[in-house]
Amino acid sequence: MQILAITAGAGAMYCGSCLRDNALAAELLARGHDVVLVSVYTPTRTDERNVSRHEVLLGGISVYLEEKIPLFRYTPKVLDRLWDAPGVIRAATRRAVSTDPATLGEMTVSMLRGEHGPHRKQIAKLLDWLRDQVQPDLTILPNSLLIALAGPIARATRRPVGITLQGEDLFLDGLREPHRAQALDLIRQQVDTVDAFFAVSELYAPHMARLLAIPAEKMHIVPLGINADDFQRRGARGRDLVRIGFLARIAPEKGLHVLCEAYQRLRARSHGLPTMRLEAAGYLGPEQRGYLAGIERQMREAGLAAEFRYLGELDRAGKVEFLQSLDVFSMPATYDEPKAFSVLEAMASGVPVVQPRRGALSEIIEKTGGGLLVDPEDVDALAEGLRRVLGDPSLAERLGAAGYAGVRDHYSTARMADRALEAYTAVIGRRSDARPEGRAYMASSLE
Incomplete structure (x- = not known):
């Protein structure tokens, strides 16, 4: 099975989601599966061997510049490479970058607009990388805040896309209004572009299903595991x-x-x-x-x-x-x-x-x-x-x-990998080539 696993870096911090994504990828690699783990925003920091790729997609510096200075939405790729380099991003985040949702509402909503928002160039760069680097049977996104990537990736690969649910409700609840309501609305509008959601606990699944309006048939449980x-x-x-x-x-x-x-x-x-x-x-x-x-x-x-x-x-x-x-x-x-x-x-x-x-x-x-x-x-x-x-x-x-x-x-990594493979196999098996193409509804909802 070839899996593209996207994980969200958290700057200089050890992040529980990063640790979980890395541990699962390492276990699947050890079993002989072809797993490409790549981070978005910043490189990941883990306390075990880091199996993620060197490159960073949706580089955090680029995303910030495009959000704050519209000119950077049109700069050529050769310039973007300067501040998308992992070493440059690490240096920029070494002094610690705030992840307080109260200050990140506009950027969160912008990312959820996806191809219809100010970061369309970043999504195009991600798709170019995807075409050059990997042909996955399944793509896994690290949380629902990145749901705007699901549709473009699914169209590019013609393969299923899933999302891990692992704590983003706390971030969403910390957003100030109207950004919280806007973010939830944008996520709910895009649930149909996702083949499956993987909750990290049995009690968490129904909570997130209610919050994000996820149909029961799309929900799977892949419990936590540690080495x-x-x-x-x-x-x-x-x-x-x-x-x-x-x-x-x-x-x-x-x-x-x-x-x-x-x-x-x-x-x-x-x-x-x-x-x-x-x-x-x-x-x-x-x-x-x-x-x-x-x-x-x-x-x-x-x-x-x-x-x-x-x-x-x-x-x-x-x-x-x-x-x-x-x-x-x-x-x-x-x-x-x-x-x-x-x-x-x-x-x-x-x-x-x-x-x-x-x-x-x-x-x-x-x-x-x-x-x-x-x-x-x-x-x-x-x-x-x-x-x-x-x-x-x-x-x-x-x-x-x-x-x-x-x-x-x-709660071992072996048990986590067993459950993940069961869920992934089921999702790949029932995936048909038919896929909703229309996403124009997003353009009119908040603009």
Whole structure:
């Protein structure tokens, strides 16, 4: 099977979607399938061997310039190559580029206009590359924000196009009006140009089907998977100091402030528990520095400054070491998190987790048995869940063992690839040569 997998780079950040796309492509390549993984906007950053192609499509600098300065929509390709070079894009994004949806509404809508918008030159360049480089049996787009590529790619290849659904609803919800409504309308108008959608969890599929008006027959489930080989069970630990850990992008929706508040309440009722420390790690974007500073200030005011540490962003070796140092893990996301890679990685390390009962977190813990579920948006319940695990070593051992085995049984890269191949084969098999050609309706909807 020849697959063109397009993945969306996130600049200097380790991105969960990039990690997932790269892990799946690597597993399919290892099985002998012909997979071309190529990024759009920026090169991808992964903590495992990166199997993506060197080139970048829809170069982020070009897209930005075309959005802001109309002259660049007409520059020749020889000039575009200067700022489309991966090294140039890396240099431009090294200082971190904001991905805050509140500031990206116009560009999001422009990209969703596709061939009828200001970035038609970028789509033409992508199609030229496609004709020269690959003849896929199936093309996979990384999220519905790139749905405007589906029709042009399908017409160029006369083969099916699918889209992975893996968390873009959070971005869409962060858009300001009228851009959110416009973006949703444009996505819904183009659902018919897509052969299949691949949701990363069973609970996420119906949510996205409702949000984007996706017919049930187009929805497939390809669950998450991680390479668990590097994550080994932690050895026996003393009880002089216990560590509670958090690993995720530092942002309000990931819930570090919730965990810090739960920690404060836990410390207030920690009679009989050992000395504790709360340690957090993850990417910190420039727009979230004030958020982290506020958390540190609250911990100081509670007299717990010495018990909180932010360790920065970790590479894979650092992540493995960090997780193996923990006694319990929590990432109390404040929305229906569809991926939760760090929760899987913590359980793969034999660390018990305490999570709110929402989104993919519920599904993951119910399948693996690797943690406790508590009521969402209930800080006292989270504090009590942490207390139960820390206060009962036998419970912690049972949860840790179940999570260690459960991730390998249900959320391995091998299992993810099995489900992906089942879905991809079904989509390719039922694809006919007939395909809707008309997309002129887009031109009149918002212009």
